[in-house]
Amino acid sequence: xPEEVVVVVDGVLVTMPAGSMVSAAIMNAGxxxxxxxxxxxxxxxxxxxGICFECRVTIDLQSxxxxxxxxxxxxxxxxxxx
Amino acid sequence: xxxxxxxxxxxxxGAGPAGLxxxxxxxxxxxxxxxxxxxxxxxxxxxxxEKEKSASTSARAxxxxxxxxxxxxxxxxxxxxxxxxxxxxxxxxxxxxELTYEKLILATGARERFLPFPGWTLPNVMGAGxxxxxVKTGLxxxxxxxxxxxxxxxxxxxxxxxxxxxxxxxxIAEQAPRGSLMRFGFGLISxxxxxxxxxxxxxxxxxxxxLTGCWPVAAxxxxxxxxxxxxxxxxxxxxxxxxxxxxFHLVPNLELAELLGxxxxxxxxxxNEFQQTSMANVYCxxxxxxxxxxxxSLVEGEIAGLxxxGQTARAxxxxxxxxxxxxxxxxxxxxFELRSELRQLPRAxxxxxxxxxxxxxxxxxxxxWREAKLHSRCGMGPCQGRICGSAVEFLFGWKVxxxxxxxxxVRVGSIAGDSPKSNVQSPKS
Numbered sequence: 182x183p184e185e186v187v188v189v190v191d192g193v194l195v196t197m198p199a200g201s202m203v204s205a206a207i208m209n210a211g212x213x214x215x216x217x218x219x220x221x222x223x224x225x226x227x228x229x230x231g232i233c234f235e236c237r238v239t240i241d242l243q244s245x246x247x248x249x250x251x252x253x254x255x256x257x258x259x260x261x262x263x
Numbered sequence: 264x265x266x267x268x269x270x271x272x273x274x275x276x277g278a279g280p281a282g283l284x285x286x287x288x289x290x291x292x293x294x295x296x297x298x299x300x301x302x303x304x305x306x307x308x309x310x311x312x313e314k315e316k317s318a319s320t321s322a323r324a325x326x327x328x329x330x331x332x333x334x335x336x337x338x339x340x341x342x343x344x345x346x347x348x349x350x351x352x353x354x355x356x357x358x359x360x361e362l363t364y365e366k367l368i369l370a371t372g373a374r375e376r377f378l379p380f381p382g383w384t385l386p387n388v389m390g391a392g393x394x395x396x397x398v399k400t401g402l403x404x405x406x407x408x409x410x411x412x413x414x415x416x417x418x419x420x421x422x423x424x425x426x427x428x429x430x431x432x433x434x435i436a437e438q439a440p441r442g443s444l445m446r447f448g449f450g451l452i453s454x455x456x457x458x459x460x461x462x463x464x465x466x467x468x469x470x471x472x473x474l475t476g477c478w479p480v481a482a483x484x485x486x487x488x489x490x491x492x493x494x495x496x497x498x499x500x501x502x503x504x505x506x507x508x509x510x511f512h513l514v515p516n517l518e519l520a521e522l523l524g525x526x527x528x529x530x531x532x533x534x535n536e537f538q539q540t541s542m543a544n545v546y547c548x549x550x551x552x553x554x555x556x557x558x559x560s561l562v563e564g565e566i567a568g569l570x571x572x573g574q575t576a577r578a579x580x581x582x583x584x585x586x587x588x589x590x591x592x593x594x595x596x597x598x599f600e601l602r603s604e605l606r607q608l609p610r611a612x613x614x615x616x617x618x619x620x621x622x623x624x625x626x627x628x629x630x631x632w633r634e635a636k637l638h639s640r641c642g643m644g645p646c647q648g649r650i651c652g653s654a655v656e657f658l659f660g661w662k663v664x665x666x667x668x669x670x671x672x673v674r675v676g677s678i679a680g681d682s683p684k685s686n687v688q689s690p691k692s
Contacts (some may be wrong), residue, residue: 200312201401208402213386213487220620223486225386225619227650230308230372231301231341232516234645234672235617245645249396249438250339252303 188257203259204229204236204246215248215261223262239263264360269337271297271332271589273571274351274364276342276519279307280557281564282370283325283548288568289368296568297335299342299353299362305329307372308392309557321557327554337362342671343677345523349544352677359677366544366571369520369532370564373550375417375510376653378601379615379623380608382482382491387506391421394508398428405429407505410491412436412479414599415512416556423467432468433502436477436493438511439599444475447598476669480608482507487676512599514653521666530656537570538563538579546571555592562588606658615658616651619646623658632661645672 187196188203190210196250197206207215214223215236226236231250239260240246248259273289277280278300289296298305309597310322340353340360351362375390382447384389389397391411398404409430411422414437422432437444451458477495482488490503515531526533526541531553538546548563555563562585569578609615611624619640629635632642632655641655642648642663647670652663 182290197401202397205397205401205403208397215386218617218620220383221621222384222614223386224384224617226379226389226397226488226680228390228391229375229396232646232649233617237645247398250302253401 186253186255188253188255189260190259191261197253201253203238203240203246203257205252205255206253207238207248207259207261212261217262267358269297269360269362269480271295272298272364273366273368274299275370276300277307277369277370277549277559278302278305278336278338279370279372279374279549280309280325281560281567282307282368283329284561284564285333285368285370285548285568285571286334287325288330288565288574289572290334292396292569292572292574293336294375294572297337297362299337299340301339301341303339306619307334308396311396321561325561341671341673342519343671343673345668353429353673354673354677359673366546368571369525369540369545369547369551371420371516371517371519373513373515374649375513376514376655376657377509377650378605379613379654380480380512380607381610382484384617385482385484385488386486387488387509389506390555391418391494391508391510392504394528395421395424398425407431408433408478409506409508410436410493410502410504411508413495413509413511414438414601415510416595417510417513419464419468421469421508424462424579426468426471433473433504434472434474434493436474438478438602438605440602443598446565447594448651450568476667478605479507479509484531511601511605512643513550513554515553517551518647518649518666518670520547520551521664522668523672524605536582537575538567553592553594555588556595559585559588560591579688590592601657609658614643615654618643621651626655626659632663635661647671
């Protein structure tokens, strides 16, 4: 297993230890707003365990993925606030 | 959509300590054990990321036992429905699966209770366990300023963990009054193992401010958290920080048990001495039967596993240890009981339901959870009331119920998909 993986967060390359979650990669990229709420407020992860759905992002064109339950894979295309 | 069918003898839902202990005892009793879990790796929340290099001896010992057993794991699978008796459906990344079982053990664990206060929806205001989970899975916390707040022993464990990863813990704010924490301290001393754990924690957290009778009243920032306001003895002050890690103790995850029709009593799954629920063939162990911590979860898991495998005499042999742990649990829950002032935290425009952006004022006009759902869509978003439900229970005293399948949002294909092909798999050897 490789020691590191590289993902793309909103067009920027982010290197993470293998096994990291997508939510951690997004925050390490300096992004805190993962999605916009129904009233347009910025939201980020809350529960960190797949229950609250606040960390939803688009991963490889699939929308509404829970980033805290998705492991980073090389080349993954992650987009926030879509 | 692709689907698979697994025929299971004893099926365990949840791969935290209770689920792992249950699975091991089932295997050891000569029955087949299958564990299905929502997370990518076994360990639950408390043992998240500890499979390879655990700091805890108990985690190491259990993972070692599991490694040396033949237990089938289905990771990354969310159980969402029971189409017929003794059949569960679970959704994976790109497919779903049907799980049949003879005996079922629910070890669905707990989640943090989040109470709404002004600014709690800002990014970087996170669950205490939530932030810890992120740090365990790659978030870099080194040099970040963190305030830990809320209630319960989890706050100390999280502060310790984040500090070791290089975070600056500016304060730990515990809402429980100093008096009850002192009594809790004396209670710990009667349990030698727990006392030494507590002393170790205290030593490692030396220099960190532990404020009792103190809680957050507001979070401030434009697009993310910039500072928070704490209150103690009617005095408010602000602290600039990067993260607020907060949570008001824990609440059991009951959705699946409710869906199966198991009796719920005072916010926990009701079980008999063998951890058996009101439903035949369904057992429950760990935090879902009431918040009690790691040791209680493990012994309940062992009892449930042995009982499900028909080893009732061996199960009975563990009752004494469980009783002792239950005493500790009731002390724990008394100590961290929430003070009524916390009901005054939300302002009229404070959002309570984060999925549907429902403000406190709109809920206050409703008389019940059902009415609130109908009029405001509170609890109708993707989390299905998992976050706001435990908040409104505390804020308004409402009984939060009416679980309906699917208990998690799923793709249409998982519900409307063809019946799984009979692709019977036996446990890997």
